[in-house]
Amino acid sequence: MAKYNSRLDRRSKSKSNKVLNIMIAVVVLLIVVVGATILTGNGSDKENASTEVKDEDKNTNENSADRESEQKEDENTVSMDEESNSAESEDQDKKNEEEKEDVPEEKESVxxxxxxxxxxxxxxPNVEKTIVHPDWEPVGTQQSGEHVSSYDMGTPDWQEKVKALSYATGIPEDNMTVWYIEGNGGPQKSIGTVTEKGGSTAYRVYLQWTDGQGWQPTKVEELVENDKD
Structure with missing residues (x-):
């Protein structure tokens, strides 16, 4: 009986040792697996971090390149605008100079x-007095080619007649009432009747056309009363 119990004890101890060894092996395996997982995870994190840094650097470089490109485009645009404005300004100045050359010099009234x-x-009977001045000159003209006298209000020839009437009488155009402009026996002769705005004295002005120089007063009659009113 005692021998049987001893055998049972040895078998029980042998089973306990096997179980213990298995448990130790399992624990060691778990430790190895967990350690490998941690190492692998750290490496992956490092790689991800490195990749993210590279991506950030790449994005930063690309953004910097885009900003430089946009800045160059803006500078080129500004430069082109400045050149365009400069050219337009020069063209306008040239045009203004040409227009100044075309405009006849303003004659000072006598x-x-x-x-x-x-x-x-x-x-x-209706003429108070007659005035002729030796210093009267043609008032200038912007018309070219064969001259055709016009009695249509607002035409260049009409406007130049008005200018000559103002020059002869000394009444500024913006303060002068033109009562009538008509022909005077020929295509290059005209007569105009004017008064100062609000004034009662009327003047009849005789005009003569000079080719290339414009209308020239030849005589002014101060009227007793305005016969065109």
């Missing part, structure tokens, strides 16, 4: 009572 004026008593 006073009707100037000492050099030749004043005579009127020879007609």
């Amino acid at each position: 006073a009707l009572d100037d000492s050099s004026a030749q004043i005579e008593e009127g020879s007609e």
Whole structure:
């Protein structure tokens, strides 16, 4: 009986040792697996971190390159705009100079009572006096080619007639009322009747066209009353 119990004890101890060894092996295996997982995870994290840093650097470089490209484009655009504005300004200045050359020089009016004026008593019932001044000149013209006298209000020839009437009488255009402009026996002769705005004295002005130089006053009659009112 005692021998049987001893055998049972040895068998029990042998089984316990096997179980213990298996458990130790399992624990060691778990430790190895966990350690490998941790190492692998750290390596992956490092690789991911490295990749993210590279991507960030790449994005930063690309953004920097884009900003430099945009800046160059903006500078080129500004430069082109400045060149365009400069060219437009030069063209406008040239155009203004050409227009100034085309505009006749403004003639300074000679006073009707100037000492050099030749004043005579009127020879007609409605003429108070007749004035002729030796310094009267053509007022200039922008017309070219064969001259055709126009009596249509607002045309270049009409406007130049008005300018000559103002020049002869000394009444500024913006303060002058033009009552009538008509022909005077020929295509290059005209007569205009004007007064100062709000004024009662009327003047009849005789004009003569000079080719290339414009209308020139030849005589002014101060009227007793405005016969075109």
